[in-house]
Amino acid sequence: MMEHVDIFIVGGGMVGTAIAARLGGSGLRIAVLEQSAPAAFDPASAPDLRVSAISPASIKLLQDIGAWQHITAMRSAPYLRMQVWEQKRADGTLFDASEIGAANLGHIVENRIVQLGCTAALAAHDNIELICPDEISQLQIGDGIIQITLQSGRCFTARLLIGADGARSRVREAAAIGLNSHEYPMHAFVATVGIRGGERDITWQRFTPHGPQSLLPLPGDYASLVWYQTAAKVRELMQLDDNALITAFRAEFPDVLPDLSHIISRGSFPLIRRHAQTYIRPGVALAGDAAHTIHPLAGQGVNLGFQDVAALCDVILAAQQQGNEIGALEVLQRYQQRRQLANHAMQRLMDLFCYGFSNDIGPLRFARNLGLKLANRSGPLKKEVIRYALGLQTPEQLFVPALHLFPAR
Numbered sequence: 001m002m003e004h005v006d007i008f009i010v011g012g013g014m015v016g017t018a019i020a021a022r023l024g025g026s027g028l029r030i031a032v033l034e035q036s037a038p039a040a041f042d043p044a045s046a047p048d049l050r051v052s053a054i055s056p057a058s059i060k061l062l063q064d065i066g067a068w069q070h071i072t073a074m075r076s077a078p079y080l081r082m083q084v085w086e087q088k089r090a091d092g093t094l095f096d097a098s099e100i101g102a103a104n105l106g107h108i109v110e111n112r113i114v115q116l117g118c119t120a121a122l123a124a125h126d127n128i129e130l131i132c133p134d135e136i137s138q139l140q141i142g143d144g145i146i147q148i149t150l151q152s153g154r155c156f157t158a159r160l161l162i163g164a165d166g167a168r169s170r171v172r173e174a175a176a177i178g179l180n181s182h183e184y185p186m187h188a189f190v191a192t193v194g195i196r197g198g199e200r201d202i203t204w205q206r207f208t209p210h211g212p213q214s215l216l217p218l219p220g221d222y223a224s225l226v227w228y229q230t231a232a233k234v235r236e237l238m239q240l241d242d243n244a245l246i247t248a249f250r251a252e253f254p255d256v257l258p259d260l261s262h263i264i265s266r267g268s269f270p271l272i273r274r275h276a277q278t279y280i281r282p283g284v285a286l287a288g289d290a291a292h293t294i295h296p297l298a299g300q301g302v303n304l305g306f307q308d309v310a311a312l313c314d315v316i317l318a319a320q321q322q323g324n325e326i327g328a329l330e331v332l333q334r335y336q337q338r339r340q341l342a343n344h345a346m347q348r349l350m351d352l353f354c355y356g357f358s359n360d361i362g363p364l365r366f367a368r369n370l371g372l373k374l375a376n377r378s379g380p381l382k383k384e385v386i387r388y389a390l391g392l393q394t395p396e397q398l399f400v401p402a403l404h405l406f407p408a409r
């Protein structure tokens with residue numbers, strides 16, 4: 001039997017569940033498909049490997065959709081300060097939330113906990129069905145028809161299909177949307193570690209000629225270490241035993257970090273910038289990693305995804321109120337106009353950091369040092385950077401004029 005919904009969302013990760021929760025109470029009939037259920041929260045467990053720095057702008061969205069209360073009832077680690085160093089210098093730039101009167105610069109949260117929080121928020125709305133676990137067996141897009149057949153045998157038609165199914169989006173592929181991509185010459189080696197002592201309300205980031213290194217505080221006596229390195233070095237790190245890995249971290253990471261006691265888990269991620277050539281087709285929209293992936297050095301990926309959520313839902317709700325078709329191309333174009341250039345600008349900015357900082361070229365080193373010193377001293381500039389990190393300032397406002405000087409690789 002064919003079932004009909006207004007919106008069918010593929011992907012019940014952080015972005016897909018947030019879209020559905022934002023549209024809760026709209027009266028639109030919504031289905032969210034997720035292929036694998038996230039494990040339930042266990043307060044006795046050590047934090048997961050996959051974590052994200054969630055900006056205050058994203059926290060506001062998560063509060064508005066009723067997810068943040070569930071997230072904080074599980075666990076998260078607020079951070080008030082962010083220290084950035086250039087190579088071995090110890091006098092880096094400190095960004096402090098108090099400088100602009102903010103409570104914090106963000107929270108570090110496990111991805112699964114954000115997903116669980118958004119999923120819990122769905123329960124408040126009877127217009128949303130979460131279908132999990134299930135998978136697509138057939139997806140038909142074209143001639144004004146969206147038809148989704150699931151492996152369970154259920155079959156749907158929808159007015160709007162949203163692909164929130166991550167970097168390898170099946171929806172993007174089925175809609176024949178091309179991708180511009182660039183593989184960075186470094187991988188991210190990530191480890192969740194036990195820590196002793198040290199300051200807990202601060203994130204540290206240091207730029208080295210090989211790539212950045214960072215430490216993010218996690219709830220309890222834990223932290224997440226991220227080490228950007230060549231694929232060969234990351235393979236080496238993956239094979240070290242725990243004691244040798246701790247020794248390698250101690251030798252290469254700054255001394256001021258909390259002492260590392262033990263390794264909980266580790267993993268590595270190739271780094272690829274991807275940007276969908278369009279976010280929309282008639283009756284189809286992409287959001288989050290399905291539309292764009294970004295170098296994670298400044299922790300912007302899902303924060304951009306949450307900005308997509310806000311823009312896409314605004315456009316859908318406005319169309320519904322005005323009696324316009326929610327899947328019409330001219331409606332969805334308003335979403336694309338709001339997000340495509342902003343995401344592109346942030347991707348370019350990350351390239352500037354990645355390639356501008358990960359080298360030992362004299363003039364660039366001088367410019368970086370000068371930039372960090374200026375950021376440290378200049379009150380207004382520093383406040384702008386902090387506002388930017390909080391998600392209160394958008395990259396295109398600051399950097400679009402400079403994009404013409406910095407062509408895509």
Ligand SMILES: Cc1cc2nc3c(=O)[nH]c(=O)nc-3n(C[C@H](O)[C@H](O)[C@H](O)COP(=O)(O)OP(=O)(O)OC[C@H]3O[C@@H](n4cnc5c(N)ncnc54)[C@H](O)[C@@H]3O)c2cc1C
Binds near residue numbers: 016033034036165300
């Ligand atoms: C090392 C690293 C560090 C990062 N740190 C940060 C950070 O600090 N801050 C930040 O903002 N971002 C960070 N990111 C990026 C962030 O993890 C991603 O942007 C985010 O996970 C994207 O969320 P999403 O919901 O769009 O996609 P995903 O998290 O990929 O979720 C997609 C969901 O769709 C489901 N799915 C996929 N295909 C199907 C299908 N066919 N049927 C049903 N379900 C399907 C999947 O199971 C999954 O649950 C980091 C990324 C990396 C690699």
